Amino acid sequence: MFWNRHFNETEHAFVHRFFAHSLAALQPRLRVYLRRVGDTHRALSLNGGRIYMPRACFVDGDPTRSLRLSHPYVAGVFAHELLHQWQRVRGVAVTRQAAWLQTKAVCLRRDPYAYEACDDAALMLARFVSAQVEQQGQMWQDYVTGCVAGHADPAFAEVAAYVAGSPVVDAPGAAVSAVIPPGNSSRW
Numbered sequence: 001m002f003w004n005r006h007f008n009e010t011e012h013a014f015v016h017r018f019f020a021h022s023l024a025a026l027q028p029r030l031r032v033y034l035r036r037v038g039d040t041h042r043a044l045s046l047n048g049g050r051i052y053m054p055r056a057c058f059v060d061g062d063p064t065r066s067l068r069l070s071h072p073y074v075a076g077v078f079a080h081e082l083l084h085q086w087q088r089v090r091g092v093a094v095t096r097q098a099a100w101l102q103t104k105a106v107c108l109r110r111d112p113y114a115y116e117a118c119d120d121a122a123l124m125l126a127r128f129v130s131a132q133v134e135q136q137g138q139m140w141q142d143y144v145t146g147c148v149a150g151h152a153d154p155a156f157a158e159v160a161a162y163v164a165g166s167p168v169v170d171a172p173g174a175a176v177s178a179v180i181p182p183g184n185s186s187r188w
């Protein structure tokens, strides 16, 4: 069994900073898991509020301590995985979509994370809304990385408001992703 624990106060504060109340329904169930040795350095998000993070992302490499959320890269990766939880809360079958994207990426050599950046906040929101799960994850990761690094990109302003302000809906897609067994090890 994976080692895991509830989010601590610092991690909950981070969720609140970037998601406001849009993950509130899930917040009591959010748990951080240590990725096993051999699982590469990648992070992972599974249904039910489970976030898997590599050991290097924790203070002193100690998973009983906080994630290093003042580090822009760690914050960005954590935000990416949290956004997948946000997508699930909204009824998106993240695991199924992500698996299909990874398959396509291998077959077509297409980067599932790539998106077209722009300076216009309204246009960026339009792109975010129509993007697939990994593009949304990457956009959110870039936004949060910038915020934590001290240079928030204003082009993400409307995306930030959209993610933090979106209403919580019951998730019909949760049932779909719930039947996919955990333990798939690709990054998503």
Ligand SMILES: [Zn+2]
Pocket: 080, 084, 133, 134, 137, 187, 188
């Ligand atoms: Zn992802």
